[in-house]
Amino acid sequence: MGSGGSARHDAIIVGAGHNGLVAACYLARAGLDVLVLERNPYVGGAAVSRSLYDGFTYSNCSYVCSLLRTEIIRELNLPGYGLQIIPYEGGCTMMRDGGHLALYDNHDALRREIARHSRRDAESYERYLRDMLRQCRFIKPLLLREPPDPTSFKPRDIMELLYLGKHFHRLGEQRMYETVRFWTMSCADFLDEYFDSEIIKAHLAGSSIIGTALGPRSPGTAYVLLHHYMGNIDGAVGAWGFARGGMGAVTQALAASFQASGGKIRSSAPVDQILVRAGRAGGVVLADGEEIQAGIVVSNLDVRRTFLDIMDAGDLPDEFVSQVRNFKIRGSSGKLNIALDALPHFPAIPHGSPSIRGDLHVTDSIEMLERAYDDWKEGRWSRAPYIDMLMPSQIDPTLAPSGKHYMSVFVQYCPYKLADGEWDAAKRAAFGRTVIDTIAEHSPDFKDLILHAEIRTPWDLEKEVGLTEGNIFQGELTFDQLLFNRPIPGYAQYRAPVRGMYMCGSSTHPGGGVMGAPGANAAGAILRDLGRTH
Amino acid sequence: MAGAAVGAPDYDCIVIGGGHNGLVCAAYLARSGRSVLVLEAANQVGGAAVTREFAPGFKVSACAHLLHLMPGSMIRDLGLDSRGLQMAATGMPTTAIAPDQSPLPINPDNPAVLAGRSGADAAAFPAYHARLRRLAEALHPVLDRVPPRLGTDSWQARLSWLRIGWRIRRLGRRDMRELLRIGGMCVQDLLDEHFETPLLKGALGFDAVLGTRAGPRSPGSVFPLLYRMAAEVQGGSALAQPVGGLGALSDALARAVLAAGGAIRTATVVRRILVQNDRAAGVVLESGEQISAANVISNADPKTTFLQLLGVEYLDTGFVRRIAHLRAHGVTAKLHLALNRLPQFTGLPHSALIGRLLLAPSLDYIERAFNHAKYREFSSQPIIEITVPTASDASLAPAGGHVLSAVVQYAPYELAAGWQHERARFADLIIDALERCAPGLRASVESAELLTPPDIERQFRISGGHWHHAELALDQFFIVRPVPGASQYRTPLGGLYLCGAGCHPGGGVMGIAGRNAARALIREAA
Amino acid sequence: MLSESEPHYRQPLLKTPFHERARALSQVDSFIAWAGYTTVDVFTFVEQEYFAIRNATTLYDLTPMVKYRIAGHDALPYLNRLMTRDIGKLKHSRVAYSVWCNDDGHLIDDGTVFRLSDTEFRLCSGERQLDWLLDSGLGFDVQITEVTDETAALAVQGPTSCAVLTAFGLSGIAQLKPFELAWFALPPALGAGSQIMVSRTGFTGDLGYELWMRPEDAESVWDALMDAGRECAIRPIGSRALNMARIEAGFVLPNVDFVSSERSLRFGTERTPIELGLGWLVDFNKGHFTGRRALFDEQRRAPRRRLVGLDIEGNKPAHNALLYADKAGKHQVGSVTSATWSPTCKRNIALAMVDAPHMRTGSTVWAEIYLNRELVWERRMARAQVVERPFFAPERRRASPPADY
Structure with missing residues (x-):
């Protein structure tokens, strides 16, 4: 990492997460002198590859790369800086009774696979996909746009509202109603309109709860499902993929692209305070007291952290501060990173099936997912958690020594605060045991193969990455926090209440996942304010 | 289809079902000069707004037991006051009760008792209530009008949208933003932002989930609250209880229909809707009698109307698919107790007994009660809305006797264990919960009647036994209620209209669906 | 199997x-x-x-033709509600070609219905339809079973x-x-x-x-x-030769000549039977069927486009060609959906979706065809005449009894 040169910059980005780096790249490409400050000794935020055990590389936070906008990959030439995204080969959901449902890329294999459970569902799946793709087609053009403020009379807002209206109108009457319903439905109700088979519903519903403090029966989760379908790998809409070298490859490529445009990054440089002078952002003060000046400050941190921790409430409108306090940001996910001595055996997955190389889930039914959520509401981790695990080292040999495997295990639900007090080492270990036991129910040799396991609760995620409550989306994806409401009504256009101060994290539209759209949109807003277009 | 006699139809309009919406619709149609016939299957009109004797000498409003959502303008239009509708109680107070806690009056205008629990809450309550009321008022044109269609170029639809937009804009920037933020929020988040007292939050959250398959943590649960307030805003009379129970309202509505020249036949069951030349042309009764009409308006729920009375052969597959997917399984039960004395709730002044009592001590309590409904179980600790109608209307019980009327959640229609085996246990469990707040109540029970959703389905002919005919949720509301293609009270079949609670704006004894349906029909004929 | x-x-x-x-x-x-x-x-x-x-x-x-057994007391009313044709007119031991539509009158698929008895029919279609067929069966006493592999x-x-x-x-x-x-x-x-x-x-x-x-x-x-x-x-x-013959015969193929409305993602790409020139399959007098009200409205409006036959100059099949009103290629009026050289008619024929004023028989449009001349590509604007379908209809197809030829 380079160290900061001059004491004054055009722009400072606080936090070198993927959105911070995306914003930094676009600003640097527009000719600004940009400095990125990162608290940790490494860049990447929650998109990192870390060596925590001999010879293994863990994507120890985010673990799947599908949402990253193609426009960003192209414009920032990320493949030129080493980024390669490889699609998954399907996936599989395993049930406690030994049954399974695999998802295969091949259309006919998939139809026959679903038909094993329900012949009708195999065909309803086509209608389901059609409707999801229709929703994707509707939402995608909105991702890389600044949400309009519906209360504003500014020409740009009115133009954007008109665009939204026209875009919506183009769906035709019937599909407009379908869209209204889709956006307000629960995932469980939505899936009930297509499928009979519990396992198919449970398999699909998994995506609707990942990272959210909602259950599959909560209204609005059909949209969360879509949020995970917005990915696109080489034209395969909804496909998920691995970043070769782990998720750190994304942020490493961004950092390299940024530096090639003349940007500077300082790591181990925690920002203590954002300076505001005469109602304008003026720079930052680091924890060691060093002051760095800049006309523009962009925060990649979540809004709670940005406005409550590193800004002085006196510099902000009172109402804004109370709205920030009310911003819903809830930790609901845990993560295990496991080094395995060999590929574990999952008897449910048929011999030779490629689904072992995809994402593997453990659940039986929507009810089981919903009950897992009920545990979270009561302040405990799910007794029978939803698990999304994968072993990317089968496809990416750089992640583990030959013959050994890295397994990423995402766990829903795990609370930030426990009903019986703070997290401690014993509780963390107990949480890890719950997860490992759950996996071991489906893999007899799993426990014996474990060489090392990193157990991460939302509390750990907050401590290490700085995400408030360990929420992976920097804020819940509920109606009250989407589009022009995200993060705060009236402040959805990346601009903070202080001039020269911007937000670019996942707290802003269109939200979390390694998508990069908030960073790109924030850069767009800044450049427009500067009278430049990128 | 075998047709009615050639020539002029017997009636301009036939209304299937004499529930309050059917009667309201019939009254407005009759007042427009049309000949109207209301056909009611039961022996008395009123549908779910009826007063029935459930034990010798004890009478109760069978489903709905309070009147507060019907617009004042409608009561005036139809002259209900002069047709026998009198109030036994108006401005009824709401009190939150809980075992081991003293009762808490829920009154934003007088938060004095609340101040004893939390000064901050007492300070915040009036402002919170005033703001919600402002937002609710802005939603009024949404509630009161025929929902506009999307994506059509009709000037009427555009005008409706403009009117809604204008009312929301007129709120001013801050309130408008708040409306757009909280409109889809869960009520727990909203209440947690403002208050700390669990009993207060429980009582306020109760009204958000009453009658719906949602808990306080369900996104979208603020919305029924706003909507209820929007109806109350125009109702004006706050909570009220008619003399003689809700049946008195239905009787007054029936008189309004007759006075306007309409006809009503009770104990008349409709078997099918007649179709001729791809238009509704009348009805066939269970007796085999055919009655022809230029228009048929169904007060029955959408599933009953389309799948049973009309028949799928007159509908398109996609439309039937949407009707089949309409969520319409009730979660609300009703318990009626005949008591040999006035119940004594611990710490509750007698003046509060003429109002309604809410047993929902906290939002977590409600959410836990709701958890069961997700798994087809009834709540082990249900939430309950209690009224003692005899406290203000002695005519409902024999001398010295009293009636307790309780709305209870959650009691899912599709109980896994089956209601026939579980109903006694559920009734017992509710009485236990009441006993904890009103010691000695159990001993005073002479007789009890439990109406589960399947009972409501059977007795009131509502498929799924849902009070709102269809779940009230954002994806089944306004422009998509009950389903796209039938959201403007018109149906895919010409001459067939809906006027029941399955339409916008839903159930509750409101009458707006009935009035809007009449308006839609009159507008179309114009 | x-x-x-x-x-x-x-x-x-x-x-x-x-x-x-x-x-x-x-x-x-x-x-x-x-x-x-x-x-x-x-x-x-x-x-x-x-x-x-x-x-x-x-x-x-x-x-692979997908086959369904449709049986039960309501099999006939079920099919009549599903199909645009009056299946009630289909006599025992006879087969009818029909299409079915969604609520908007947009085509889902076409197929043949075999009447096997009063209460049993067979339906054959090119693509699987079970989802739609079962949902269409709500409220009917009918069993619908896929029997393709039997x-x-x-x-x-x-x-x-x-x-x-x-x-x-x-x-x-x-x-x-x-x-x-x-x-x-x-x-x-x-x-x-x-x-x-x-x-x-x-x-x-x-x-x-x-x-x-x-x-x-x-x-x-x-x-x-x-x-x-x-x-x-x-x-x-194989399928390629059959495709040439079916174009000569003027038959349409789902997802080639029209997109099934059960698959379409974009608004405005779906087609009605009337637009496909299959209006003769739509019977408004038989009672209600899915899409009837939408089609009834449509047939009273002036048609906006129609699937037509084209006779194109030259011998290079106009696969996927865009069609223009003018030789300069400024005003697009449609596109070719199926094209082939007809070895029997010795004509360069195609099926094409053409916009309103140009869809009348006898109209001239211009097809934009790309020619591969030893890997040197050229663009040619070929004159195309809108003609009646079918292009080839020998008497023997109807002769009964057929000659031995």
């Missing part, structure tokens, strides 16, 4: 009961996927197979097909009229007691039959047919 030796995730495509025979005769190893089965695209070369359709007898493996099917088409089938042993086949079906006992040598259903239907616009049999009889039937037709130069054909 052959046993599945490989699990579906290794071998996703199924093999039809004729697969081994087809593979043995395939000279160019050209197979394609159709509705979950692997089928032959080309056996030898396309023109040779095409001329066999128009001059001799051909065998085409129809097994029935092997073979199209026997060409001017000598009647003669071949007679030689094969189906005595009385000559009496079978177009769109009739009949059951025959298989020649005893092939399977004692086995029955075979024959319908005089097809997708070639020529004389021809379709044979429906038990999968276990499939190979022996194939072998016996090949023997019986040896003198008539019988040969198996």
